[in-house]
Amino acid sequence: MVRRAAAIVPVLRAHAAWGDEHRRLHEAALEAMADAGVLRLRVPAEHGGHEADLATVVGVIAELARGDGSAAWTAAVWAISTWVVGQFPDDVRCEVFAKPDVRVTGILSPTATAEPVGGGVLVNGRWAFSTGAPQSHWTANAAVLLPDRTPVALAIPLVDLEVVDDWHTTGLRATGSVTTVAQDVFVPAERVLRLAPVLRAHPHATAPMFRAPFMPAACATVGAPAVGLARAAVDAARGSASPSGLREATVLADEAEFHARRTAAVVDLKAVDGEEWTPEDRAGVRRDLGEACLRARDAVDVLVGDDPALHRIQRDVHALNLHAILHPNANLERYGPVFPGGRQDS
Template identity: 55%
Template sequence: MNANTRTDDLVERAAEIVPVLRKHAAWGEENRRLHDEVVAAMADADVLRLRVPARFGGHEADMRTVVAVLSELGRGDGSAAWVAAVWAISTWMVGMFPEQAQEEVFADPDVRVAGILSPSATAVPVDGGVVVDGRWGFNSGALHSRWNTNAALLTPPDGPPQPVSLLIPLADLEVVDDWRTSGLCASGSVTTVAKGLFVPQHRVLAMGPVIAGVHENQLGDAPSVYRTPFMPMACATIGAPAVGLARAAEEAFFERLPGRKITYTSYASQAEAPVTHLTVARARMLADESAFHAERVAAVLDEKSGRGDEWTVEERARARLDLGSAVLRAKESVELLSTAAGGSSVYTDVPVHRVVRDIQTIGLHAILHPDTNFELYGRVLCGLEPHTPYV
């Protein structure tokens, strides 16, 4: 099976479970977690193995495939696509850890790994590992995960603190059920807490080299999907659900269009009104622009990692630009269609406004916020240093 055949097959499998995701989207929003049938459907579609190493039974998929699959899931449910994206990033991260840790996690190739990038905990070195204290909010997918890749600041006695990633079983963490939000409700992005938790050394990974793209456990003949900096990979992955949400809004709008009129006007059919024609054309253009940016960063990732090329600062910053642009254009597309959907669309059984809430929530994420990403790229274009290590 060549790469294109594998991509088409995985995308087709993702498309086939879109009805399952849509069926349970309202339940997930009400219960603040994914329905078990949604998680099972994603496992059956091989979505959970996208970034699992091939030697452990995974697909080791390239970024074009990852973006295409997650975009399809976004057509079904924003929360499901978001959680799948987090699982894909965190699974990739496990591939950076020593072999002993990988063998522990990937003993089940359908394993679900949640993850947090912000180092909101401390790790103190002790014999054989570290002791961790702290909490991690916005821990998407944790309720359905077995492992967590959580970031902390390692505080050695003879040097400055440094960020590390910790591979922790969810069973070792306290879970705080605090996810009550207006969007991405079903993502179950709860808070997890560690109190004096020992983590063995083989499950501690320095984050600096991973962010820089110099992975000490993935040198030499490592698969190309692991020869890339963290942030461009994460940008391509986490932007894909926004692309799917723009398509979901369009499909929801056209599903309700036949037979609808525009109240208090002479239009007996909304489909015949010029304002509708202008709206759907603009919305489609914006959705296509969202897809362009997500697909561009994915293509660059595949090409550069395949050749083993180094990344310039501008190329890294442009990955953040593409992420912000994908989210912004998707949000604009969705909002156009939600406005045109009319007053009856505010009822909870009409999906377009759930899509609105989901895309608005995505756009508020610190890494995805368009203005933050545009400012970063503009700084680099003006010859200034990035104001963040996450580039």
């Protein structure tokens, strides 16, 4: 899978500037990712997917980012969202995964309401930052189920939602991370799933990828684009950067990759036997996520010059570092309470 991803880097790189200008991925990039099997990374094997472990996911997403950071970020979100759909009942999975290389986006912040009606729920609300929504087929969005406001996950076809074109940014422009809106959208009961069990580990699941809790697996996935962007900057700067700058950036890129791969290795190892996750384990994942993003950003900043490709890479890696989950400072704060000698009440 990683070799296949590496093989399409030239295609993604060739269309990255187009995507940056038009704020969506080029069709050639989408076709290349589908042909390489990228869109089936976290689809269950019984539905024709690769059911890939996190080491593979991180390797693939990092390679994609060497070609285009936006393609990598979008693929990461699609991988996470297909994993969420994999926990819905059989008939829902069959419906969603019936389409080859289906693209599923999702927002698990419950910023909508789901009101029970006959046979299902009526959904109203909006979800900001819906990555790849204009080019997706389904969403796995969250809402609060009335009247007790229990968080639920909803599988909704994109055609049932309004797409608001409000993604005007300097970085990761081609992700098309727009707002989606539901206005009296009916969702049948089988496509409504309580969110809490989705986020927990399932140590006795048949597929190892479902034995890990959502957040560590998601963190490993979304940290991978930073690694690839650091590598992309080094690739782009060869022949123009000073030897000392290139050395420094390469070391920083190596360090970013170390942290990303360590997270994936921890998730995969614990998934083998369905090992329990401790607060220290979870904090360690957040530490590595923040450090990977920070070092990737520093690697790019060492090399940035007049090259337009480097400018785009820099904008993309800085956008990543501003994400609420990826921000290095926020992740360091998560790690603080479990650090040896740290305050437990912080």
